[in-house]
Amino acid sequence: MxxxxxxxxxxxxxxxxxxxxxxxxxxxxxxxxxxxxxxxxxxxxxxxxxxxxxxxxxxxxxxxxxxxxxxxGTAITATRWVVGTVTQLPRGAGASTRVAAQPGAKRLSAGSWVITADVLIANSIDPPTSFRCYALQYSNQGFLGGQLQDWGGSGGWHRTLTISATVTLTSPDYVDIHCSHDQAVPSTGVFQVESVDVIAQRVVAVN
Structure with a gap:
């Protein structure tokens, strides 16, 4: 037993x-x-x-x-960086300013990426101004995509301009965000980018 x-x-x-x-x-x-x-x-x-x-x-x-x-088989790999420093925009027509430099620790690896950026702009100046914000590949200064939007103080000081771009990197590189405008504006009044929130999503190729 x-x-x-x-x-x-x-x-x-x-x-x-x-x-x-x-x-x-x-x-x-x-x-x-x-x-x-x-x-x-x-x-x-x-x-x-x-x-x-x-x-x-x-x-x-x-x-x-x-x-x-x-x-x-998984969510697309993503990296994010936020720039909260106020950047004054130049008052001359056509001038371009880098408003978000990608941090060195977040350099994108080789491959295909979708870049999305929310740019918060403060503008108290009338008449309306045409803002252009876009992504720029650091190594070759290649224009990747952007958006044009018009507004002035009469429509409210703060607006968010959302841009998107795609890029295929052959080697690790950076993607920065730049903004410009089309008209010369007065020297007085608020005219600045107050924050930029960038998300880069890595796209895995399907074979």
């Missing part, structure tokens, strides 16, 4: 241990699915359409006769 009880207890213990080992192994196997850097999921499918996920980051590869596929 005692021998039977002991065997049952041993069997139960071994089953629990096996479950724990399998759970640990599964956790380890999934640690790099999706890819820890790109967020991509890699899989292989055969001619019959059977699909299996592999750990490409750990070096797993598709077998002969299988086709490799990859897709973005």
């Amino acid at each position: 005692k021998d039977t009880t002991w065997r049952r207890r041993l069997g139960t213990s071994l089953a629990v241990l096996a479950t724990a080992v399998l759970a640990s192994t599964a956790s380890t196997a999934l640690a790099t699915i999706p890819h820890s850097s790109t967020g991509a999921i890699t899989a292989c499918h055969d001619s019959a359409g059977a699909l299996r996920v592999i750990d490409a980051q750990a070096g797993s590869a598709c077998a002969a006769g299988e086709t490799r596929v990859e897709w973005n």
Whole structure:
């Protein structure tokens, strides 16, 4: 009787241990699915359409006769920086000012990025002024995209101008935000950018 009880207890213990080992192994196997850097999921499918996920980051590869596929399996990687320093805008027509320099610690890696920036502008001057804010790639001073908007003091001092741009970087680089305006304005009155909130989202290519 005692021998039977002991065997049952041993069997139960071994089953629990096996479950724990399998759970640990599964956790380890999934640690790099999706890819820890790109967020991509890699899989292989055969001619019959059977699909299996592999750990490409750990070096797993598709077998002969299988086709490799990859897709973005997590939220797009994003980085954000906020500039709260007030930047006075020049009063001359057509002058451009950098209102948000990307911090060195947040340099964007090579790849495709979607840039969105909210620029808070304070303008107490009439008549309305045409503001242009845009993103600029630091290394080549390439214009990436922007928006034009008109307003003056009669419509309220503070407005937020939202811009968006896309860029594919061949090497790590910075993206800064610049603003300009089309008309010469008086030397008196409030005419400044008060904050810039920038979000850069990394887009993972689908193969």
